[in-house]
Amino acid sequence: MPADMLADGVRSGRLNPDEYKQNFSDLHAPLDAHEALVAADRCYFCHDAPCMTACPTDIDIPLFIRQIATGTPEAAAKTILTQNILGGMCARVCPTETLCEEVCVREVAEGKPVLIGQLQRYATDTLMEKGAHPFERAPSTGKRVAVIGAGPAGLACAHRSAMLGHEVVIFDANDKPGGLNEYGIAAYKCTNDFAAREVDWLLGIGGIKVNRGVAFGRDVTLKELQGDFDAIFLGVGLGGVNGLGIDGDDKDGVSDAVDFIADLRQAKDLSALSIGRDVVVIGGGMTAVDAAVQAKLLGALNVTLVYRRSRTRMNASVFEQDLAASKGVRIITNASPVAVHGNGAVREIEFEYTDDDLKPTGQKVRLAADQVFRAIGQTLVGESLPELDGGKIKVSETGATTVKGVWAGGDCATGGDDLTVTAVAEGRDAAMDIHITLMGGA
Template sequence: MRFKETGDIAAGRLSAEQLANQFADVAPPLSRDEALVAANRCYFCYDAPCINACPTGIDIPSFIRKIQTENLKGAATTILAANPLGGMCARVCPTEILCEGACVRNTQESQPVQIGALQRHATDWVYEQNVALFRRAPDTGRHIAVVGAGPAGLACAHKLALDGHRVTIYDARGKGGGLNEYGIAAYKTVNEFAQREIDWLLSVGGIDLKCGIALGKDVSLDQLRGDYDAVFLAIGLAGVNALGIEGDALAGVSSAVDFIETLRQTRDLASLPVGRRVVVIGGGNTAVDAAVQSRKLGAQSVAMVYRRGVESMSATWAEREFAQKNGVTIIEHARPVRVLATDGVVTGVLFEQTVIDEGRLKGTGDTFTVPADTVFKAIGQTLVSFGEGFELLATVGGKIEVDTHCATSLPGVWAGGDCAQTGMDLTVQAVEDGKCAAAAIDRALAESMPRAA
C-alpha cells in the first residue's frame, strides 16, 4: 500500500493473540457427527434445484448421500469431478444465493441444508490425506498454454491434463492461485489452503506451473500462439478504477485490492499498518473484505459507503450482515465528491447524497463528511492490455468478448474468468469457464488432427 505510518495509521493496534483470534477460520469445519446431522436434513430431491443453482453443476444430493453413508472418497470424487476447486468454493461461494438459496428446506424451515459446509467436509479429507482421485488419459502430444493461475486457469489446466494434454501455466506473481491466494479475506481461507489445493490439483501430472512470467513483458500473446497448440487466457482484471475526484492521489488513498493482497501475504499481521478511521468506497465483496479486515486489524471506525441502495450492492445480504456484525457501518446513497486533507494528510471524505430518479442516479446537492485517515477504493477493476497481439482481441463491456464456448475473436485463443464476458464474477463461475474452455479446446484439437497413438 502507498500510505505510511503516521499518528493515525499505525501497526500493532492489537496483540498477536488478539489478531490470531480475529483472523481465525470464520467458518470452522464440521465434525463427523455435525456432518452426519447436516447430511440427514437433505430431502435428496429428484429434480434438485440446488444442482441448477451451482454454476459447475455439482450433483449435490449425490455427494450428500455419500457423506450420509460416510463414503467421503465417493463424495469428494463427485464434487471434484465437477469442480476441481471444490474446496475453495466451499469456503468462498455465496451459497446463500446459489445452492443453499435454492434449497427446498428454505420453504419448510427457512434454514437450508449446509451444502457449503458439507462440501468442505468431504473435500478437506482429500487434501488432508493427499488422496489421488483422478488419472490422466494417455498423452496426446498436444501442448496448451494457460495464462493465469487463478481459478479459471487452474480448472482449465486440470481438465486438459485429464484429457491427456500437456499444459504450461504462466503467472506473473510469485505463487499460483490468483484471486484465491491474493484477493480473498484471510479469515475465509486459513493455513495456506490455496496452496495446498493447488498442490493437489497439480499432482494429477502433465501441468507445469511457471510463476514470475508476465504476459506482455516476458512472453507475448503472439509468441504463445506460435509455440502452443492453443492458448487460454485467465488473466483477471488487473486495473483498478479511479475515483476521479480531487484527492484521489493522496498517500492515504489506496486500492482495496492492494490492501487485501498485502494482508494475505503478510506473515506478521501486527506489522501491518491500519488507520483509526477507515472509509471504504464500494458495495461489492472486495469492499466488504477490506472493511471487515480493517476492523479486525484494530481500526476504531470503518464505514463502507455506496452510491446506491443496498439492494443494488453486488455483495450479498450475508456478506453485508457479516460486515455489520463486525462493526462496519454501511452508508447508502452517497457518492464521493472530494477526499479532504490537511497538509497532505487525509482527514475525511466529502460525500453527496444521491437518489434514484426514473432509474438514473442523481445527486441531491446535500453533502456530508465522513472523517477518515485511510480511504480504500473498491469500485471495480478493469481489463488492461498485455502487449503485442493482445490488442487484436475483441472486447465488450470492458472485458474480452467470448462465445458460449469461451472462444475469443482470435483463432486458437480462449478466455475465461473475470477477464471475459461470461457471467458472474465469482470463483465458481471462473471454474466453470475453465472447464468450458478446456472442453472446447479438446474438441478443437481432436478435429484439427488425429490423436497421438
C-alpha cells in the first residue's frame, strides 16, 4: 500500500499538477477592458432599476455600469465600495443569479442578464490593482469601537467606523482575518489569495488594529470589552456544526464540510490533501455544494450530494446545483441519513427516502463511502451573549442588541440570510447606528 494511502482508501495525490491547476482555476475568468465595455453597453440604465432593489447593499448598479461604459472604472469602483467595501469578494461569490441579475430587465426580456457581477469585479479589481484607497478618515472622534470577528460583517463595520473617525480594534480567533471569505469559500471562487489581499487593502483606511488568535469568551469577554470600549460589534459567525445524530456518526472518515473547505483553502499544496474514492456530502446549501464540487476536483471518483428535501427546497441556487452536476457530482434528494456503517471507519452510509415534509417512505438505500462530509447547518456558540432569538443574537433593524452599547450582525444575528453581501450590509448599517449613538444623535 502506498505511503500516502490510508487504510480506508482515502489518499492524496490523485491528480497530476496540471490537473490541480486547471481544476482550481478561476470559475469565471475576469473581463478585459474591451469585454467590460461590451457587457456594460447592454445595460438599459433603468431609472427605477430593479437590480438596485435586489442588491442587499443597495449599490447604484446603473451608475457604476455607466461609469464603466464611459471609461472610468475607478469611479465605478468607488460607487460600489461606498455601499459595499467588500465589493471585490462579493463580485466573486455573491449569488447574482438569484439577486440583481435575476431581476435584470435583460434577463426578463431575453433570458440573458447584464453581467453585473463580472462588471463589479472588473471595476473593483481595476481600482485595487492601483493600490490606492478611495476613502479618507474623518477627524478623530476620540471614541473606541471593538469588533469581535474579522469576517465580512466585522470588517465592514470596522471600515465604516474607522472612516467616521473612531478608533477600531478587531479581535479574531483565527491566524488570518477574513472569516468566511478566507476560510469558507470554495477555492475556485477566490483564487490568487484574493481574500487576504482584499483585507490588507481594506485596512489601508487606517485606524484599525487587528488582534489575531484572540477568541471571544476564551481570551476576552463582553464584560471586559464594555469597560474598555465605547461600543462593541459582534460578528462572531456560527462556530458550531450540527451533527447527524445517527448511529456511526463518530466513525473515522466522517467530518464537517466546513473543516474540509478551510483545510483546502489554506493548503499550500493541493496534492497533499487526502480525498476518498467514494465521497458523500450531506446537505443542500452552498457549503454542501462547495464541498462536493471540490472533492470531485481533488480527484474523487464518485461524489454524491444527498439532501433530505427536493431540489426546489435546496438553499443552494439552481446555478450552483447545475455547477455541481456539470463537475460530475450526483445529487440525490428526498433522502435522510439513518446510519453510518463500517468497522471503525465508514464503509457505507444508509439513507431512507422521505417526502418533502420529511415523512419516511420506508424505502432505504446504502451508498458506498470512504469519506462523508456533514453540511447540515451551523449553530451559534458562546456564553454571556446578548438575548437570543431562534438560536441567534436578537437585533433591531440597525443591528442593536438588547444590551446597551452592543450591536451584532452577520450569520450570528437574526434577520440575515447567510450571505457575504448581507453580512457586509449589516456590518455597515450597524457602524452607522453606532456612530449616531456615540455622537449623541448628530
